Amino acid sequence: MSELAAVVGMGQTKHSSKNGEVSIAGLVRESAEKALLDAELEWEDIDAVILGKAPDMFEGVMMPELYLTDALVANNKPILRVHTAGSVGGSTGIVAASYIQSGMFERVLVSTFEKQSESNAMWALSTTVPYAPLINAGAGGYFTPYMREYKRRFNVPEHIGRIVAVKDRLNALKNPYAHLHIPDINLEMVEKSPMLWDPLTFLESCPSSDGACSLVISSERSVTDNQLPAWIHSTSMRSEPTMYAGRDAVNPQAGSECAKDVYKKAGIKDPIKEIDCAEIYVPFSWYEPMWLENLLLADIGQGWLMTEKGHTSLEGKFPVNMSGGVLSSNPIGASGLLRFGEAAQQVRNKAGEYQVQGAKLALGHAFGGGAQFFAMWIVGANKP
Amino acid sequence: MSEEKILEFEAPIYFKYSYTAGKTTTSFLNSIKKGKLVGQKCPKCRGVYVPPRGSCPKDGVATEEEIELPDIGTVESFTINYLPIPGGAVDPPYVSANIILDGADLAFMHIVDGIDHSEVRVGMRVKAHWKPKNEWKASLENIAYFQPIDEPDLPLNHLSDEKNA
Amino acid sequence: MREVAVIAYAQTPMTRDAGAQNEVELIMQVVHQALDEVKLNQTDIDFTCSGSCDYLQGVTFAFVDGLNAVSSVPPINESHVEMDAAWALYESWLKIQMEEADVALVYGFGKSSPGELRSIMTLQLDPYYLAPLWPDSVSLAALQAKAMIDNKMITEESMAKVVKRSRKNAKSNPNSQLSGDFSIGDLLSEPIFVSPLRKHDCSPITDGASAIILATKEKALSLCRNPAFITSIDHRVETAQFGYRNLTSSPSIQKSSEVINLSDYSIDAAELHAPFSHQELLLIKELQLNEEVSINKSGGVLAGNIMMSAGLDRIGSMFNLIKSGKVRTGLAHATSGPCLQQNMLIIMESKNE
Numbered sequence: 001m002s003e004l005a006a007v008v009g010m011g012q013t014k015h016s017s018k019n020g021e022v023s024i025a026g027l028v029r030e031s032a033e034k035a036l037l038d039a040e041l042e043w044e045d046i047d048a049v050i051l052g053k054a055p056d057m058f059e060g061v062m063m064p065e066l067y068l069t070d071a072l073v074a075n076n077k078p079i080l081r082v083h084t085a086g087s088v089g090g091s092t093g094i095v096a097a098s099y100i101q102s103g104m105f106e107r108v109l110v111s112t113f114e115k116q117s118e119s120n121a122m123w124a125l126s127t128t129v130p131y132a133p134l135i136n137a138g139a140g141g142y143f144t145p146y147m148r149e150y151k152r153r154f155n156v157p158e159h160i161g162r163i164v165a166v167k168d169r170l171n172a173l174k175n176p177y178a179h180l181h182i183p184d185i186n187l188e189m190v191e192k193s194p195m196l197w198d199p200l201t202f203l204e205s206c207p208s209s210d211g212a213c214s215l216v217i218s219s220e221r222s223v224t225d226n227q228l229p230a231w232i233h234s235t236s237m238r239s240e241p242t243m244y245a246g247r248d249a250v251n252p253q254a255g256s257e258c259a260k261d262v263y264k265k266a267g268i269k270d271p272i273k274e275i276d277c278a279e280i281y282v283p284f285s286w287y288e289p290m291w292l293e294n295l296l297l298a299d300i301g302q303g304w305l306m307t308e309k310g311h312t313s314l315e316g317k318f319p320v321n322m323s324g325g326v327l328s329s330n331p332i333g334a335s336g337l338l339r340f341g342e343a344a345q346q347v348r349n350k351a352g353e354y355q356v357q358g359a360k361l362a363l364g365h366a367f368g369g370g371a372q373f374f375a376m377w378i379v380g381a382n383k384p
Numbered sequence: 385m386s387e388e389k390i391l392e393f394e395a396p397i398y399f400k401y402s403y404t405a406g407k408t409t410t411s412f413l414n415s416i417k418k419g420k421l422v423g424q425k426c427p428k429c430r431g432v433y434v435p436p437r438g439s440c441p442k443d444g445v446a447t448e449e450e451i452e453l454p455d456i457g458t459v460e461s462f463t464i465n466y467l468p469i470p471g472g473a474v475d476p477p478y479v480s481a482n483i484i485l486d487g488a489d490l491a492f493m494h495i496v497d498g499i500d501h502s503e504v505r506v507g508m509r510v511k512a513h514w515k516p517k518n519e520w521k522a523s524l525e526n527i528a529y530f531q532p533i534d535e536p537d538l539p540l541n542h543l544s545d546e547k548n549a
Numbered sequence: 550m551r552e553v554a555v556i557a558y559a560q561t562p563m564t565r566d567a568g569a570q571n572e573v574e575l576i577m578q579v580v581h582q583a584l585d586e587v588k589l590n591q592t593d594i595d596f597t598c599s600g601s602c603d604y605l606q607g608v609t610f611a612f613v614d615g616l617n618a619v620s621s622v623p624p625i626n627e628s629h630v631e632m633d634a635a636w637a638l639y640e641s642w643l644k645i646q647m648e649e650a651d652v653a654l655v656y657g658f659g660k661s662s663p664g665e666l667r668s669i670m671t672l673q674l675d676p677y678y679l680a681p682l683w684p685d686s687v688s689l690a691a692l693q694a695k696a697m698i699d700n701k702m703i704t705e706e707s708m709a710k711v712v713k714r715s716r717k718n719a720k721s722n723p724n725s726q727l728s729g730d731f732s733i734g735d736l737l738s739e740p741i742f743v744s745p746l747r748k749h750d751c752s753p754i755t756d757g758a759s760a761i762i763l764a765t766k767e768k769a770l771s772l773c774r775n776p777a778f779i780t781s782i783d784h785r786v787e788t789a790q791f792g793y794r795n796l797t798s799s800p801s802i803q804k805s806s807e808v809i810n811l812s813d814y815s816i817d818a819a820e821l822h823a824p825f826s827h828q829e830l831l832l833i834k835e836l837q838l839n840e841e842v843s844i845n846k847s848g849g850v851l852a853g854n855i856m857m858s859a860g861l862d863r864i865g866s867m868f869n870l871i872k873s874g875k876v877r878t879g880l881a882h883a884t885s886g887p888c889l890q891q892n893m894l895i896i897m898e899s900k901n902e
Binding site: 400402406407438439442443 | 567568569570571573574577580581591604606607614616617618619620621622660662663664665668669672676680681
């Protein structure tokens, strides 16, 4: 039997397009210190450090866990570096949990970051092999055809994407760490913002952020009375190839199988009823309804109705991305762990102004690559 | 005492790589140099991949059987790009589309042109518009773009994206 | 703790330039070979984990293409470390401990031939103070070798002995890149490359891939005649600041030796991941290995060094020794970072009577 693990601390930086005040080490350290403070622990209480981030080329530091050992007080401790594309923050949380669940460690620190301003991320994402035309800039050009296809397939009205863009930015106003704070955000503003990849406008896309997020994960026996634990009920990861004959990129099989697995392990039979809220990796507005379906929280072709009816708003029946989500802050390597950590904060009743009242069970979700890598966990206020 | 705040310094990194295309891609590139699109068939699932990658990502087995494909296909999904890319092949706005060639089981991304952007649609039949022969090299860029042909749109359930829907 | 063993290992030939073979083609060979060795399919694998580094091939998300070598439809439970695949093996071992998996596939791959490896490795250093000065990996290792010579811990002759043994042992390793019989005199007459290192003191630039399959005791015994059980495993890192390090010792190795209770075992053989000849001598000293321990029977990384897989290859090489019955209890070591900054130790044992 695997050991029970719980999130007992979370820390994050204020996310911004360019954090010129601190070095890479300073950024990661800030989130780690906040996580320790939240957990009421000291550096010497930490047995191992798990580091996650997206491609090394975003900062130009190769295998940065080596350089970050001092900042993370990892000297003479185990450190491991995870990289699973955009899902990496989530995967790193899951790997960190397995350090505890294996019974080998008592308390681990998991830190994730991105400091894209130190390099040119668009350039790093667009390095091409010499034999194909360069027609795709970053993630938007790749994903928009699939969003368009979702919209076409189910005859979804134009304004659904804009509803998500407004909702997440309104939520972000309650989150002091969010990158984007747009007080007067509204549907018209989103619609009138520049078109990037038709039908996706600038405000329907995520920003590119500098930022870091850390969690402290503890074994059951090491959880102290003063800590508010978010018990990890289940974790799951699934991968499939970027492309293969017969793949449905709109509703990827890896995502739905990962969801089935994470619910099953947590003993959840009716996810939309049993789970109180979710932090889902939505870098482009249309991915909210698409993932609601992929996550089996809505029937196929019906996800957008949940969005349209306001069910996913902070006051709705099933709040999604209460913190403002990836649409409001996107330090890529940390974005997944932010989802996982914000889900934990909800069940710890520590989400401040964007707290969902009485949240007892929450889903954290991250995806990466060509929507082919998935990482999810279910956290609860009560032990499983 | 006030000190100047140093917020930034430049430390550029330049590396040269001699990229290896691999056996399969080399063969594909040699064909496209002659204006031919040659894909590969998976020995297990019989899926046809173009450009071929030497393996069927689904089955994780090597693909060796080669098959020449026409330069005609169908738009599977697309978007209109408004964002310029440094070093990009074309200036925005342009249509990038996942195009599935007749006889292939997997789309690849290329440009669609020769039509008003607002008229591009999923299921639309398109044909490669090749650059002049004297500009051909070992690259998919030999195809300048795909343009519509006078054929009825393909019923959407023929497209691979619909198979799992 | 669940008992876990290595049950299969496959490695491509180690070559200076795999040329037309790309990473997917390299990985596919070893994954199929390892699975075939124990007659398993990808669907029998509960967890898959790989190790690689984007900077080697100069492509972001290199591991994403790598996955095309593995059958991943239906979707698989999979992860990746941007590290040597020995750490992917560690992650897999944790998944087996927590009972999420009974059988795991681990692979690592690296083609160092396309890029400028010595300079690329510079990017592992502090990006503000050290990397902009561009100290390369060989020069940093040379600093360490010089410090050891000055401390009278080693001599150029003792380093040459390491090389001589490596090349000789590599003769019986069909995958080795460099092998042969050399005299100490021959080796010492070679010109200095980066003082005090000669070219043969440095591991070569190598292309290749390798794969390992791990299984729980029950599965291992049903699939493999003589599996190599992982009795004890630990990994540690030390400071990145060269000014703080005493390059002639390794606190992380000392700590890991304690954690795995190394002194309790009677070690027959060790596979040490020492990219430079003097580092093998440092490891032997820090691990307190006596002269009866046979070192790097495979030739070690001086005979071929698949970056991001070389650590996993040490574990695989030890598995080969145990499986063939030549070794009963062995020690495998993996490293990462400049001058042995990060280290992993694994005790591997045969349970056959």
